Amino acid sequence: MNILLINPWIYDFAAYDLWLKPLGLLQIASFLERFRHKVSLINCLDRHHPLLEQRYKKLPLSRKFDCGKFFFQEVEKPAVLKDVPRRYKRYGIPPDIFEQELSRMKPPDLVGITSGMTYWYPGVFEVIKRVKENFPSVPVVLGGIYATLCSEHARNFSGADYFVEGEGEIAVLKIIDKLQGVKRDYSDITLQRIKEDIIPAYHLIPHAKSAAILTSRGCPFRCSYCASPVLNRDIFVQEKSQKVLKKIEYLVREFRIKDIAFYDDALLVNAKNHIIPILEGIIKKLKGKVRFHTPNGLHVRFIDKKIAKLFYSANFKTIRLSFESTADETQKISSYKASRQNLTGVIENLSSAGYKKEDIGVYILVGLSHQRMDEVIESIKFVKSKGVKAKIAEFSPIPGTVEFEKALTKSSLPLQEEPLLHNNLCFYLWNKNISYEELCKIKNLTKG
Secondary structure: OEEEEEEOOEEEOOOEEOOOOOHHHHHHHHHHHOOOOEEEEEEOOOOOOHHHHHHHOOOOOEOHHHOEEOOEEEOOOOHHHOOOOOOOEEEOOOHHHHHHHHHOOOOOOEEEEOOOOHHHHHHHHHHHHHHHHHOOOOOEEEOOHHHHHOHHHHHHHOOOOEEOOOOOHHHHHHHHHHHHOOOOOOOOOOHHHHHHHOOOOHHHOOOOOEEEEOOEEOOOOOOOOOOHHHHOOOOOEEOOHHHHHHHHHHHHHHHOOOEEEEOOOOOOOOOOOOHHHHHHHHHHHOOOOOEEEEEEEEEHHHOOHHHHHHHHHOOEEEEEEEEEOOOHHHHHHOOOOOOHHHHHHHHHHHHHHOOOHHHEEEEEEEOOOOOOHHHHHHHHHHHHHOOOEEEEEEOOOOOOOHHHHHHHHHOOOOOOOOHHHHOHHHHHHOOOOOOHHHHHHHHHHOOO
16 A cells, blocks of 8 residues: 555644654554555654755754754634733744645545644644545544544534544554455454564655654553553553663664654663663664653652763763642652652752753642642752752643542633643643733743
8 A cells, every 4th residue: 555644734833843743654664565565654753854945944953952943824712712911823834835745645545644642633633634625535543642532522513533542553554454354364463573673764854864762552640640551551561671782782873863862651660680781782873873761750769860961971971850739749640750858869869970961950740739849949949059050840621630620620711621621831821820911920930
C-alpha cells in the first residue's frame, strides 16, 4: 500500500519546540516499511520546511540545541475559551504549504493521522477535513493521545474512518491487512520486539538536526495526574541497553544528528541495567559528538553521584528534574518524586559532577484542585534558594486519571464533554484557587 502519515498542527495559546518529533508516526512508518508498504510523511510542525523561507521570507529562529519557536498564524478563538486573555494560534506550516504537499502526492491508499494533547484536536480535525477534500475515497485512520483518551469525542466528531487506541503499530497493520484482504498470524509480532528491533524512520524528516527517542514504554509509578498508565495499559518495558546504543549510533552516523532528547517517563528506573550502561556506551563510542537532553523531567531520588558524573561525561546538556512541590499533599499524589532533602542532594551531586546550577531546571506543578498560591510560591522560593531554575508546569486535567475525576467534582464546566477545557493554560477557568492574575505573578516569580 501507498500510505501517507500526517503529524497535524497545534492549535493553542502557546507552543514551543523542545525537540518535538512525531515519534509514534516514525515508529509506525519504520514498522510498515518492513512489510513492504511505501510510506510518506507530512509534518505540519516542521520548523525547517524549505517553503517557509521561500514563501514567508524567513524561518522561525532556532535557539540553543535546535529548539525554537514554531511558525504561527493567529486564528479565531473557540467560544469555550473566550475568557482566556491570550491570542489563539495555529502553530506549524501554513495551510497553503500543507495543500501543496498534498497536491504533489500520488493519491494514497490510506492516510494515518496522529494526535497529541487532547485539547489540540482542532488541528487534527482541520487535517482530516482537508485530506477528505483532496482524497474523498481514501480511508483515514486516527490514533494518538487524543484518540485514545477522548475516544468517544474523536469517533463522534473527527470525521476519521478508523480509530486506534494505544500503541499503533500492530493495530494499523491489522487495518491495512483487512483492507487488502490479507490473513496473517499476529502472535509473533510483539510490541517488545517492535520497540527493540525498529529504528524510527528519521529518513522521512530529511533535514532533521535533532531527534527524540524513547528507551522504554510506560512508567512503573502511579502519579495521580499522569495518563501514562492509561496510554500504556499499565505496562512498563525497557529496551536492552545495547539496542538503545545502536539506535543512537545509527541516528548520529546516518543523519548527522547533533541533539537527541530522551522522552522516557522513567528513564532512571533499573539504572544498573539500563541508563548506566547506556551512558557508559555513549561515553565510550560517541565521545562528545552529540548533545543529549532530558526535557521530560528526571526522577530526583535516583540521581546519585555516579549517575550525575555519567550524565556530565556523556554530554547531557539539558537537565530537567521533576520536583512538583514542597507540600506533602502534592508530594503524595506525585509518588513522592522528591523531598526537599532529595532535591538538595541531587543538586549537589550534579554540581560536583560539573554542572552549573543555572543549567539545572526544576519543574513545579501548579493548578491541581487542592493547590493554592502560597504552596506554589513556597516551592518556587525553595527551588530558587538552591541556585537552580524553577520552571512552572501548569496542570492539565487528563481523562482517565485520578486528578481528572477530582477536577470533575470541582468544576461546573463540561470537562468530560469538551477537551478544549483540558488546556493547561486555562485551569483557572474551573479551579478558582488560583486566578489568571495570580498565575502571571507566579510565572514572573520564576524569572531572574
